Amino acid sequence: xxxxxxxxxxxxxxxxxxxxATIKVFSPLRDRRLFSCQIAHSGCRVARxxxxxxxxxxxxxxxxxxxxxxNNFKRFxxxxxxxxxxxxxxxxxx
Numbered sequence: 735x736x737x738x739x740x741x742x743x744x745x746x747x748x749x750x751x752x753x754x755a756t757i758k759v760f761s762p763l764r765d766r767r768l769f770s771c772q773i774a775h776s777g778c779r780v781a782r783x784x785x786x787x788x789x790x791x792x793x794x795x796x797x798x799x800x801x802x803x804x805n806n807f808k809r810f811x812x813x814x815x816x817x818x819x820x821x822x823x824x825x826x827x828x
Contacts, residue, residue: 740804742797750801757801759794769794779808781828786812802828 740748745762750773759769769788776782781802788794802810807828815821 744793746797748797748801759797781807781810783812
């Protein structure tokens with residue numbers, strides 16, 4: 735599988751499959767995976783982020799935001815869990 739790689743100013747490495755299905759965020763030396771999630775097109779340049787695992791921090795958010803900008807997304811929806819349990823999705827602009 736071919737991969738696309740983006741480096742953030744903080745040194746994080748954002749790696750994704752060329753199909754844009756899975757994103758993995760690694761530490762600067764790629765010795766540890768910090769976060770992974772699934773990205774799907776939700777129409778009108780909206781990214782749907784789901785199936786996330788790892789700790790979602792500010793630095794990781796900036797890395798994912800840089801990835802979304804490079805793929806011409808304008809907005810995102812981050813699904814955090816089951817809406818029936820009161821977990822609403824986060825929505826925002828890229």
